[in-house]
Amino acid sequence: MELFNYVGIDIGYVLIGTIGFSIIMFIMLIVVLVKQNKLKKRYNAFMEGNDAKSLEKVITERFNEVDAVKEKLQVVDGRLEGIDKILLTTYKKMALIKYDAFREMGGNLSFAIALLTETNDGFIINAMHSSREGCYIYAKEIVNGQCDMILADEEKQVLEKAMSK
Incomplete structure (x- = not known):
């Protein structure tokens, strides 16, 4: 208190400012909780998947498909390199x-x-x-x-x- 008197600030203004700040923080907390609840509902709906399939299973399948495509791409790249070598000796x-x-x-x-x-x-x-x-x-x-x-x-x-x- 002595500090406020020394600076020349009325304690009532400090109290009103603190209460106002607390109210603003409380309102922001409510907004964040509402947004979190909406996000949690959307997340749960997303994780349920379609036709009782879990999202994890679908993601795993997609990763396996990507790995298979990578392997096929390597085979195709190897074949294309061979074709490129052959094309250098063909009559164009x-x-x-x-x-x-x-x-x-x-x-x-x-x-x-x-x-x-x-x-x-x-x-x-x-x-x-x-x-x-x-x-x-x-x-x-x-x-x-x-x-x-x-x-x-x-x-x-x-x-x-x-x-x-």
């Missing part, structure tokens, strides 16, 4: 040019075809057709987009066309 790029090799009447029956992998490895087949002399077929190997042999103009065109894809 292709180009075809038809032309008249001997400038004869009869159309563009000759052709050059290039088949290349992703790394531009593969081959060119050049089939030159002549109505008088028959058909000549040549195959040339391509490594990294280059050929050790001299390429005809049509072969160069078909190689460039295939590599640009």
Whole structure:
């Protein structure tokens, strides 16, 4: 009391402030208890589950399903890695040019075809057709987009066309 007199605060104001604070705290306690009761009811309803199944059982089943999906995903990832390796060696790029090799009447029956992998490895087949002399077929190997042999103009065109894809 002496402290309040020393500071110059009336004890009545302190008492009214304390009672007001207690009332506010009491109201807040009631609000918290009501909210807790509602939450407890919702929790109990949630834990009951459907058709007499417990929520724990449902959650356990879902975790088991997730584990099974993870295992299958690992198997699929392994298979995809193998497929990716195989795809690096498959022919993905292709180009075809038809032309008249001997400038004869009869159309563009000759052709050059290039088949290349992703790394531009593969081959060119050049089939030159002549109505008088028959058909000549040549195959040339391509490594990294280059050929050790001299390429005809049509072969160069078909190689460039295939590599640009």
